[in-house]
Amino acid sequence: MSSDPVSRTSAENPRLRAGLAAERRAAAGSARPWDGAALASDADRDRAAEALKSAYAEGRLDRDQFEVRLTAALAATSRFG
Numbered sequence: 880m881s882s883d884p885v886s887r888t889s890a891e892n893p894r895l896r897a898g899l900a901a902e903r904r905a906a907a908g909s910a911r912p913w914d915g916a917a918l919a920s921d922a923d924r925d926r927a928a929e930a931l932k933s934a935y936a937e938g939r940l941d942r943d944q945f946e947v948r949l950t951a952a953l954a955a956t957s958r959f960g
Contacts, residue, residue, distance in 0.1 A: 927952035
């Protein structure tokens, strides 16, 4: 198993899986899939990933927070969740 959080899948880590499930439940009521402005693009996901990597490098996120948030950001389909 790789120690790189970007290459790890949520299936390999129950905390990641639980964090993603919680974020999806929280976002279920706010996303409007019929509204094109609400959909996340690859560029949106990349910007979020870069911001999280910077926060982790600066020590503003611990490893667990970074992994959960990065996995959620890379899996995002809308800007609201």
